[in-house]
Amino acid sequence: MATDGVDSKIDALKLTEEQPIASTGTSEQKVEGAQPTGKPGKKEKEAKDQKSASKSKGDKPAKAAKQQQQPKAKAAAQPELIGITVKKNEDLSEWYQQTIIKGDLLEFTDIPGCYIYQPGSYRIWEFIQEFFNKRIRKMGVKNCYFPLFISEANLQREKDHIEGFAAEVAWVTEGGKNKLEKRLAVRPTSETAMYSFYSKKIRSHRDLPLKMNQWNNVVRWEFKHPMPFIRSREFLWQEGHTAHLTEKEAGVEVRQILDHYAAIYEELLAVPVVKGVKTVNEQFPGAHYTTTVEGFIPAVGRGIQAGTSHCLGQHFAKMFDIRVEDPHQQVEEGKPRDRLYVWQNSWGFTTRSIGLMILIHGDDKGLVIPPRVADVQVVIVPVGVTAKTTDVDRAKLYDEVKGISDKLEAADVRVECDMREGYSPGYKFNDWEMKGVPLRLEFGPKDSANGVVTTSRRDQDGKSTLPITDLAKSIPELLETIQADMLRKASEEYASHRKIIRKWEDFVPSLNAKNVVLVQHCATGACEDEIKKDSSGTVEGQEVDVRAPSMGAKSLCIPDEQPEEVKAGTRCINPKCDREAKMWVMFGRSY
Structure with a gap:
């Protein structure tokens, strides 16, 4: 059955215009080219040696060491960084690889294209x-x-x-x-x-x-x-x-x-x-x-x-x-x-x-997981615990955190308390943000005194507070709000990139501007092939962005929701085609 798994007709995959992702059996660095044989290269060996050395030193907790993988072998001499070290809009290939590895979603194996689903x-x-x-x-x-x-x-x-x-x-x-x-x-x-x-x-x-x-x-x-x-x-x-x-x-x-x-x-x-x-x-x-x-x-x-x-x-x-x-x-x-x-x-x-x-x-901090599919929907992080905090006060605060957790679990919220010793709250914040947990609750002595928790949504910046007495109701409602806001934001962005095109000279420039296009088309296979060919290179009267993928645009689908009725006598968008248009077809460069 042909589905979204593989389309053998598509050209060799590239995630960005210049840089493909290729699995070569390691998770520590971006691969600078395809190595389909799966044999480790020099950079892979350096990264593996570095990882082994890090483990032998024993100077980091095991979990932290796993997160502090160095994505690029060329940076081996620099201190390891825990978070995502590149911006999504600057190096999408490297960002994606770091995000799925450091977010504990996936691990590479020694067989290219075969992965461990964590x-x-x-x-x-x-x-x-x-x-x-x-x-x-x-x-x-x-x-x-x-x-x-x-x-x-x-x-x-x-x-x-x-x-x-x-x-x-x-x-x-x-x-x-x-x-x-x-x-x-x-x-x-x-x-x-x-x-x-x-x-x-x-x-x-x-x-x-x-x-x-x-x-x-x-x-x-x-x-x-x-x-x-x-x-x-x-x-x-x-x-x-x-x-x-x-x-x-x-x-x-x-x-x-x-x-x-x-x-x-x-x-x-x-x-x-x-x-x-x-x-x-x-x-x-x-x-x-x-x-x-x-x-x-x-x-x-x-x-x-x-x-x-x-x-x-x-x-x-x-x-x-x-x-x-x-x-x-x-x-x-x-x-x-x-x-x-x-x-x-x-x-x-x-x-x-x-x-x-x-x-x-996902964003520059890592994963952003919708609440309905997040293994952990809410993480509670104790704050305000210092060297001067007495054992009695610490135990009291942790008991209150456990009480909040129990209240949320009773409301069918998937919650985790981060009681790890030896890690600062800031480290924990970054760690859970990288893993994409939808909602973080911070709870310290001041929050306890005021009867509130401090909330931080993963999908937005900023903090707020909620009364502890209302959490069984307010947290599930907030999670649903996060879910709806994430869909709304993504839907608005997709809609803004579906362009109605009526003239062929606007076809390729719209693709180069990172859009898919809706065009009036004759729905014949030969014409589709011609459009794919003519949108992959320089066409008279059009400039194809040299940084754009070499592949041309193929038909993605005939949308159920047509922008408007195709009027009788309307010509196909392809200037080389002498047929009448029958319907609106969505074209685009595609994975």
Whole structure:
């Protein structure tokens, strides 16, 4: 199933105009170029040696040492810095790598493109699972699991489908010490693995609809420049596969799932998306049609496919012979009814969503996590404790902090108290800000005397106070306000970067200004290809920014919400095209 995991048609990934992110097995420095072999370079070795030396000295607590990784090997002689050492708008590649590592979301391995999901990021994925499972179960979808390996014969049964994945398939050729007689594919998607089962399972119209979903991992091995969460060789996702009697029933489900995907982004991750339909050029191979939610990363001005729901039509049913008798056909007694091919859907959503959330909300201090998916929603930091504080006063303050924590836990707030000794409040503030905790409560002797806590929102600057007596009500309300404000801010920014363009001479300059564009288009594949080509280099009458990515703009989707009606006689935006425009299509440079 083609989803937001990998698009093999996209050019080699670059996060910024000049600098790709490439995993080479370390987390200590920015890689200055791609090393697809995964062998450590000189800078990596220096960083590892430095890390080992730091551990042997024992002059820092273990947790602090982990956070004090040096992102750039060239700075090895300088003191290690705990926080994010670069600004997001100056070096997005380095900022992103530091943010996910120092924020304890992810760790690199010695296999490029394969990562360790730490509890902080995996908890976000669990929130997504819980949210989505609740909704699809109401639709009658059952979770299941199919094997990781697919036989080559089964994979090759649908050649048009697998062609889109051919360069990305990883193969197993040996088992233990023995060569396999027939190699096995590590699943890039599960259509061919599951539909042989469907052809056995579905014997009658009474077996329909059949709705199954699995949460699993898949492997796609084509590209050379992995980017954590956004593009990786192994990633986590869910893939749903359903079978229906009619096209109408299948179509209703396609849209239900797309709405659920949009809800994950907007209700959980505070990330705005545009719902629409893929053009024929960009739809899933073998699909009847593909619907999509499209996100946007303002820092680089690129669109990003965020989740797809496909109506596969009867294509796979014919390939795997999934048929039932027509229950509505009137026939003479004793004569068989016609056998109908079922209508199938597939839909998928991946951990790419976490990367999109990070890139949209993160700032120069690190992560900014929306409250609904934050493992820790509130951290309480005791303040005002000095060398002159007596043991009795310290114990009293800590007991009050514990009491506040208990009150919040009883109100279903995920809270943590930072009682670490040997760390200043300022260190703790920076540490929790880097991890993106939505709300910090500071509590000291003065707060205790006044019966309040001091609040500091991660998404905004400034502090305020709240009465302790009201916390069970006011803190959950404040967390919901933070969630809403984060979505509002991101939505306004996305809207400001969707430009309506009516003249071709404005097309490329708008892309160079980090926008996606809405244009009136003929919706033909040849014209799309021409636009992609002409927006990737110098075109007569247009200046292409030399710092912009070399890739041209592709169609992102046909938005469900059209800006206006396309009037009869309106020409396609492409000056080389002599066709009439049929609809508004959103184009952009894309991951």
